[in-house]
Amino acid sequence: MAIEDTKPLRKYMHTLTRFGEVVRQQREHEGLSVKALAEMAGVTTEYVERAEAGSAEPGLDSAYRVVRALGITPVALPRELGASRQ
Numbered sequence: 001m002a003i004e005d006t007k008p009l010r011k012y013m014h015t016l017t018r019f020g021e022v023v024r025q026q027r028e029h030e031g032l033s034v035k036a037l038a039e040m041a042g043v044t045t046e047y048v049e050r051a052e053a054g055s056a057e058p059g060l061d062s063a064y065r066v067v068r069a070l071g072i073t074p075v076a077l078p079r080e081l082g083a084s085r086q
Contacts, residue, residue: 017054018081019063024052026070041069 027037027048034052038045043062050056051066058066067077 015081016057019058020052020054020056022072022077022080023048023066023070026072027052030070032070037066037069041065 023037027034032040034045034048038048041048041062042065047056047058047062048066051058051063064074067074072080
C-alpha cells in the first residue's frame with residue numbers, strides 16, 4: 001500500500017487552526033466575550049469555542065456570520081488566514 005500524500009490534510013488543518021486564531025484574536029481585540037460573539041453571529045457559544053480551538057469545521061454560512069460579526073469582510077478573510085501568527 002502506498003502512503004497517501006498528507007499535504008492537503010495538513011494544509012486544511014492549518015487553515016482551521018488559523019481561522020480559530022483569527023477569530024480569537026479579533027474577538028479579544030474587540031473586547032467581546034465568547035457569548036457576546038456567539039449572540040452577534042447567531043451561533044452557539046460551543047461553536048465559537050470549538051472554532052477558536054481549531055476543532056470546528058466551519059460551514060460557510062457559520063464562518064461568514066462569525067467573521068462579519070467581527071467586522072472582517074469575506075474579501076479580507078483569506079489575507080487574515082494567511083497572515084503569520086502574532
